[in-house]
Amino acid sequence: MIEWVNTVLQGILTGGLYALFAAGLAIIFGVMRLVNITHGDLIVLSAFVAMVAIDVMGFNPFISLVAVLPIMFVFGYILQRSILNFTLGDDLLPPLLVTFGLSIVIQNLLLQIFSADSQRIKAGSLEILSIQLYENLSVGVFPLIVFIVAVFIIIGLQYLFSNTRIGRAFRATSDDAVTAQLMGINDRHIFSLSMALALLIVGIAGLFVGISTNFDPSAGPSRLLFAFEAVIMGGLGSLWGTLAGGIILGVSQNIGAKLDPGWQILAGHIAFLVILVFRPNGLFPRMRDD
Amino acid sequence: MSLLEVNNLDAFYGDFQALFGINLAIEEGEAVAIIGANGAGKSTFLRSVSGLVTNTADAINYRGMDISHRAASDIVGQGIAMVPEGRKLFPSLSVEENLLIGGYSQRAGAWNLERIYGMFPILKERRDVAGTALSGGEQQMTAIGRALMANPELILFDELSLGLAPIVINDIYESLPTIKQEGVTLLLVEQDINKALEVADRVYCFQEGRVSLTGVPRNLTKDSIAAAYFGSDK
Amino acid sequence: MINSSRYWVQRSTATSRLGAVLGIMLLAVLISVPYWGGRAEMRLLVEVFYILALAQLWNLLAGYGGLVSVGQQAFLGFGGYMLFVFSIHVGVGAVWTIPLAGILGALISLPVAFLVFRLRGHYFAIGTWVVAEVFMLIFAQIIALGGGSGASLPVSVVRSIASSRSVREATIYWVALAVVVAVIVVIYLLLRSRHGLALTAIRDSEEASRSLGVDNFRAKLMVYIFAAFGTAAIGALIFLTKLRISPAAAFDINWTTTVIFIVVIGGIGTIEGPIIGTIIYFLLREPLADYGSWYLILLGSTAVLIMLKAPQGIWGLISERFELRFFPVQRQLRWTVNDD
Numbered sequence: 027m028i029e030w031v032n033t034v035l036q037g038i039l040t041g042g043l044y045a046l047f048a049a050g051l052a053i054i055f056g057v058m059r060l061v062n063i064t065h066g067d068l069i070v071l072s073a074f075v076a077m078v079a080i081d082v083m084g085f086n087p088f089i090s091l092v093a094v095l096p097i098m099f100v101f102g103y104i105l106q107r108s109i110l111n112f113t114l115g116d117d118l119l120p121p122l123l124v125t126f127g128l129s130i131v132i133q134n135l136l137l138q139i140f141s142a143d144s145q146r147i148k149a150g151s152l153e154i155l156s157i158q159l160y161e162n163l164s165v166g167v168f169p170l171i172v173f174i175v176a177v178f179i180i181i182g183l184q185y186l187f188s189n190t191r192i193g194r195a196f197r198a199t200s201d202d203a204v205t206a207q208l209m210g211i212n213d214r215h216i217f218s219l220s221m222a223l224a225l226l227i228v229g230i231a232g233l234f235v236g237i238s239t240n241f242d243p244s245a246g247p248s249r250l251l252f253a254f255e256a257v258i259m260g261g262l263g264s265l266w267g268t269l270a271g272g273i274i275l276g277v278s279q280n281i282g283a284k285l286d287p288g289w290q291i292l293a294g295h296i297a298f299l300v301i302l303v304f305r306p307n308g309l310f311p312r313m314r315d316d
Numbered sequence: 317m318s319l320l321e322v323n324n325l326d327a328f329y330g331d332f333q334a335l336f337g338i339n340l341a342i343e344e345g346e347a348v349a350i351i352g353a354n355g356a357g358k359s360t361f362l363r364s365v366s367g368l369v370t371n372t373a374d375a376i377n378y379r380g381m382d383i384s385h386r387a388a389s390d391i392v393g394q395g396i397a398m399v400p401e402g403r404k405l406f407p408s409l410s411v412e413e414n415l416l417i418g419g420y421s422q423r424a425g426a427w428n429l430e431r432i433y434g435m436f437p438i439l440k441e442r443r444d445v446a447g448t449a450l451s452g453g454e455q456q457m458t459a460i461g462r463a464l465m466a467n468p469e470l471i472l473f474d475e476l477s478l479g480l481a482p483i484v485i486n487d488i489y490e491s492l493p494t495i496k497q498e499g500v501t502l503l504l505v506e507q508d509i510n511k512a513l514e515v516a517d518r519v520y521c522f523q524e525g526r527v528s529l530t531g532v533p534r535n536l537t538k539d540s541i542a543a544a545y546f547g548s549d550k
Numbered sequence: 551m552i553n554s555s556r557y558w559v560q561r562s563t564a565t566s567r568l569g570a571v572l573g574i575m576l577l578a579v580l581i582s583v584p585y586w587g588g589r590a591e592m593r594l595l596v597e598v599f600y601i602l603a604l605a606q607l608w609n610l611l612a613g614y615g616g617l618v619s620v621g622q623q624a625f626l627g628f629g630g631y632m633l634f635v636f637s638i639h640v641g642v643g644a645v646w647t648i649p650l651a652g653i654l655g656a657l658i659s660l661p662v663a664f665l666v667f668r669l670r671g672h673y674f675a676i677g678t679w680v681v682a683e684v685f686m687l688i689f690a691q692i693i694a695l696g697g698g699s700g701a702s703l704p705v706s707v708v709r710s711i712a713s714s715r716s717v718r719e720a721t722i723y724w725v726a727l728a729v730v731v732a733v734i735v736v737i738y739l740l741l742r743s744r745h746g747l748a749l750t751a752i753r754d755s756e757e758a759s760r761s762l763g764v765d766n767f768r769a770k771l772m773v774y775i776f777a778a779f780g781t782a783a784i785g786a787l788i789f790l791t792k793l794r795i796s797p798a799a800a801f802d803i804n805w806t807t808t809v810i811f812i813v814v815i816g817g818i819g820t821i822e823g824p825i826i827g828t829i830i831y832f833l834l835r836e837p838l839a840d841y842g843s844w845y846l847i848l849l850g851s852t853a854v855l856i857m858l859k860a861p862q863g864i865w866g867l868i869s870e871r872f873e874l875r876f877f878p879v880q881r882q883l884r885w886t887v888n889d890d
């Protein structure tokens with residue numbers, strides 16, 4: 027019994043990481059209806075950036091964010107402003123195919139630079155520290171930190187979108203980019219800012235991924251799929267939904283893994299497909315349908 | 317120097333030319349109306365001025381500055397705000413947020429939430445409702461308030477009366493003199509000719525992308541307007 | 551003034567008639583290759599054929615059906631595994647597993663469509679990818695098929711195609727040629743049919759076609775099933791040439807990546823585009839083989855550039871410039887004015 031509690035608990039904590047993957051995807055979909063196929067590769071890219079910052083500059087893992095976050099923010103802004111903005115429109119093909127092409131380019135550039143070797147970011151004792159909750163039941167400090175950070179990021183994003191001037195601009199542009207221009211909002215700038223914001227979260231997710239799992243240049247697509255599944259399960263465009271979706275994904279993966287190590291990922295995908303059948307709009311669909 | 321001076325303006329949607337050599341001038345503090353049949357190019361003209369349509373260069377001068385090729389998002393900051401055709405409130409923003417987003421460009425001026433609520437008290441009651449949950453008239457008030465929040469010197473109204481009951485139209489039009497007294501210049505496009513003639517100091521009539529008539533309301537006869545509306549051969 | 555004019559709808563063009571003649575000549579040459587060609591060339595051509603066939607199918611899906619799938623490897627790998635299942639465990643002749651894999655692929659595409667058609671637009675793409683992963687993970691669990699490490703085709707199965715190696719290779723060559731010709735012909739006929747008109751309408755404007763009463767859903771579903779049929783059959787063919795299968799190789803996203811790049815670079819939404827794209831892909835692949843991932847970086851960035859600057863692809867640029875059309879699927883309205 028306690029083993030199962032443990033399994034579910036670990037799954038919930040993993041869900042925090044998946045919510046971080048998903049939040050960035052949800053933001054850019056919410057603001058500009060763009061689905062970014064490079065999302066997973068950008069997570070891996072930021073893990074590599076963090077790794078370099080730690081190895082080369084000798085930063086502590088968390089301090090590395092001082093370098094990673096600005097880099098990802100600027101990269102996101104430029105990526106959107108110089109390339110992706112030109113793919114937006116009624117036609118679905120350009121954004122999909124352009125981000126798909128970029129995904130392959132990023133993966134192979136990482137491969138050229140860092141080789142196919144599996145990497146890991148060292149976080150010292152943090153990796154093994156855990157808190158004993160009960161006999162045979164303990165949670166790792168690091169997964170707990172990840173989960174708490176994810177919750178705070180979602181609270182922060184929710185606040186940003188609901189209560190700030192820039193948040194209103196994001197929502198207004200998402201509703202109607204042309205009318206938004208009449209308000210003095212430069213929609214191209216707003217789109218680029220939303221990508222930059224998404225990549226800030228990707229930057230944090232990248233560091234956490236690097237500490238909690240091995241990664242290599244080809245690890246992006248599976249992160250994309252996790253992010254995507256969490257977003258759809260949660261209900262498109264709902265930030266708390268991404269946390270719920272991430273948790274469902276994490277818990278089902280952990281349960282799958284407990285039954286048979288080969289079923290870990292499969293169980294997550296199956297949970298996703300089941301929800302797709304019974305709740306095609308996710309668990310927390312937004313009221314507005316567009 | 318006129319506040320807004322338009323010289324020989326052509327406007328295009330892709331290859332389609334919607335405006336042909338429009339000339340028009342508006343003095344500070346005036347209320348000017350543009351009337352014309354469906355598809356005459358009235359909305360296009362307002363969209364040209366506010367930067368949403370590709371214009372010929374040097375065609376639009378605002379306070380002596382060429383704004384023909386300015387981005388729409390810059391033009392609000394210059395003091396030109398628009399109440400678009402069909403209101404176009406942002407559905408995911410509440411009434412108050414719709415008003416606040418009107419002030420996004422942070423242009424200095426006298427308008428603020430309190431004054432808008434003073435002018436349209438109903439909006440204060442409904443400030444937390446989604447903009448799209450309002451009645452047509454309330455939506456139009458919100459759209460006007462939103463434009464005023466930009467503290468404009470010139471405000472463009474596209475078909476304020478569209479789809480509204482006559483009594484509601486009267487309410488809306490009652491706010492215009494107040495706005496004008498604040499020193500805001502008004503340019504309104506209107507299908508409801510009587511309403512337009514009531515508030516306007518001068519009138520332009522558009523026909524198939526060209527100016528077919530200009531004048532002062534009291535000098536315009538029904539016949540001259542009809543001719544300018546539909547073309548003289550009909 | 552043009553009272554006495556006559557209208558007719560014309561689809562064939564002078565180039566298309568010339569194209570038909572050239573096409574038949576090319577086909578004759580290709581059929582004869584086993585009699586005079588070397589082994590290496592034949593192997594390369596087999597690969598060209600199946601990649602071209604995959605590209606045509608993906609183009610039908612995305613370019614005409616608006617169904618941007620990045621999960622076609624689900625059907626490709628499934629078809630590959632059907633070769634192993636039926637030739638090893640059921641005793642079906644290896645070549646016959648190809649149409650069989652197609653039929654089973656079409657069948658399995660129905661429940662898949664039931665799932666992924668729930669996802670709109672962009673999310674459809676990623677949904678198909680999830681399904682492909684699910685296929686891979688499931689096949690990796692089947693011990694009888696070698697689990698995660700995969701299986702090899704027993705010599706007896708290979709021998710059963712033909713006992714001599716050269717006959718075997720010629721057979722596979724002709725089968726591959728037949729597959730690609732069949733795929734192109736069927737797509738061409740499909741696009742020229744009433745359904746094709748519906749598809750072109752969907753491609754050009756989803757909204758307009760809806761207002762024309764085009765049944766989008768049925769047309770899209772049909773295209774999806776047909777693509778699954780073809781892709782699964784080609785999967786069986788591919789692994790018949792490779793003689794070894796594993797989940798990672800069978801359900802590799804790179805199958806779809808390659809095909810997407812080919813179609814985008816060649817020109818999406820035309821039959822000629824994938825042909826041009828395939829030729830370019832193979833021409834560049836040989837000299838660039840030593841550069842490893844730089845080749846993919848080059849292909850990826852070219853595809854991105856084309857999508858941004860010339861979304862009609864290379865064939866689009868050529869046909870616009872020279873008004874060429876070898877596969878006239880669009881109907882052209884023509885009229886003449888009679889003077890009498």
Ligand SMILES: Nc1ncnc2c1ncn2[C@@H]1O[C@H](COP(=O)(O)OP(=O)(O)OP(=O)(O)O)[C@@H](O)[C@H]1O
Pocket residue numbers: 329332334352353354355356357358359360361401507
């Ligand atoms: N986005 C567009 N793309 C192409 N053509 C357009 C577009 N918008 C308007 N037009 C065309 O431009 C012309 C002028 O349209 P406009 O909307 O300016 O007319 P209007 O005078 O405002 O008419 P209404 O009274 O119906 O609002 C019309 O022929 C219209 O069909």
Ligand SMILES: [Mg+2]
Pocket residue numbers: 358359360401474
């Ligand atoms: Mg109009």
